[in-house]
Amino acid sequence: MLTRREFIKKSAQGASLLTLGSLISGCFSRGFFQNHLRRMSREEAKRTIQRLEDEYRHEFSRQVKVKDTPAQQDVLFGMAIDLSKCIGCRRCVWACTKENNQSRDPQITWIDVFEMKHGSSMELALDQGTRYYRREMVPAKGHFYLPVQCQQCQDPPCVKVCPVKATWKEPDGIIVIDYDWCIGCRYCLAACPYGARRYNWGRPTLPAEELNPNVHLLGNRPRSKGEVEKCTFCLHRTREGLYPVCVEVCPTGARKFGNLLDPKSVIRKILAEKNVFVLKPELNTKPRFYYYFS
């Protein structure tokens, strides 16, 4: 026979055990204990993708396909921008935002276009240019435009400083982030010399009808608050032979993209024939993002 006191005690114990159990299982099902993507077995990766797809379906009431296309063999991506052709229309900025499911509010864009006065140096500095230009018509007289996004450095400072290895360089040269592993310390934001990384300060919002359902695990899948993101050269497209959307949408053809290991690629042709330069070369980050004037 149980006394009343014992009964209360026992049921309290049982209840707390149950709560603890459901808490732990909840943690597992919600991805709390999700491993680092690069430590996962095939099985684990599959389960993770399944979980993400379920979550997105729940959140957006739409079917979302999460891909994990690996880097292709013998491919090293690079981009070049012909600054003589860029007119500063920012079509790349908006196309990128749509393609890569950036938060609409707070607004996050992966590409910045700087309006620079003719004759100013290529320094990213306030007296040289601004990314907050508002014009009725572009290009404005006496100005040129400098689009900046992740420079996909060969020696990326952001990767070096990350305390938990949440960001790394893929074999095709693209710097990616395991969004679920990022702890949100923002050391990479401080380390990036190009201001290319973006932080989800609040909960990202993305209307379901604007969601791009063709997403990649390391790329444009919807992110959560407290996570860092940035340009991935549209790896969900480029790993399947398509151009990044900023290249495709550019009305003047100022953006060139291709495989640096392919001697016949357009990017190799530009490197061979034009005087290209990179931003902040003195920092020795060796960007795979080149600029030139044709």
Next chain:
Amino acid sequence: MKTKGSNLPNLLFTGGAGYYLWLSFLGAAVVAGALAYILQIRHGLIITGMRDPFPWGLYIANFTFLVGIAAAAVLVVIPSYLYHYQPLKEVCLIGEFLSASSIVMALLFVVIDLGRPDRFWHIIPGFGLLHFPQSAMAWDCLVLWGYLVLNLLLCGYILRCKYQSRQPSTALLMPLIYLSILWAISIHTVTAFIYSSLSSHPTWHQAIMMPRFLASAFSSGPAFLILILQIIGRCTRWPVEKKALHKLAEIMTIALFFNLFMLGAEILVETYAAAHHLTHRLYLLFGLQGHTALVAPTWLAIGAQVCALILLLFPKARQNLKLLNLCCTSIFVSIWFEKGIGLLALGFIPSSSGEIFEYHPTLAEITITAAIWAIGLLIFTLLVKLAVAVETGALQQAAHAQGEQPKSRESEQIGQEAKPLSG
């Protein structure tokens, strides 16, 4: 027969009206901060004033400053254990307590700064993936946790010896002491390296950052300690000799001189060359394009330090407790600014993409920051209370008395009456 453990809460939470007032003040600050933190968890760091161009704010500023305060404990340890300076040896434990509480605060500031505190385990070696040795942040995590453990070991051992009224064994104590001296210097060097390793911010990317961090720590730490020791001397029966304060004041003066000297060296090199990154210093000193939020605090901080240094150079002024306290307060506050928000602004304004974004902390952010300080001060207060109980024999008596006649609690209370500084 009850053990000392059961007396401990009684002893820790018993005191005069002032003591209760102090504890409830701290408690209220913690509660307010906890509420603000719930808000931060729910909405994200968007409730703070930080944004992409200025990604670190009040939290990391206080973290940096507090690592310095923690490191400054060596300034008590070195004279006491390497030079056997008795007056400081008496207060060595207080220095170590301050150090341990500062480390706890510093670590808490890192945790609340994380956008995803739920993923904190990713940083724990063995479970997560610590990016060691590449990331300076990984180094910092290891040295900070190490220093905390080392400090607790040291304090625990010394306290235990005091409790049992026996001398600490040199063979056990000295290796710990030497290690803690090296470790204290290392925590602040590594923290400086978090900034100076970033070549993207030319004003941070200077080797002088590390020695300057030490110099500013070794002036702000003793400044804080001088103030705290006087309060402890007034409120408890802990023996605080004036000589100890004067020794600390001397050390502080020398460190302050080096801090200002290095600041001068930095400014001279930057302005003479007038290279592009001079804009960062110009922002702090004169403002840029009408953005002048930090100009007044910058000049006040430099001015306060220069005035304090000039005053402290006169032994007469150092002997005068009122003047000394004024100097200590201004050093503490000015270095808190200079090494906190001032340092962050020096790197982030203008930002890597040349933008001026003036950071203004929000009320929620300030409340959370205050709460972390309150937690640290609470830990410090309780540690000192415990040590006073051991030092004055109250805890031993209590354990003894409890064993024989559990009701005689009044006699165990430790003194709260004001007591003039001895010596």
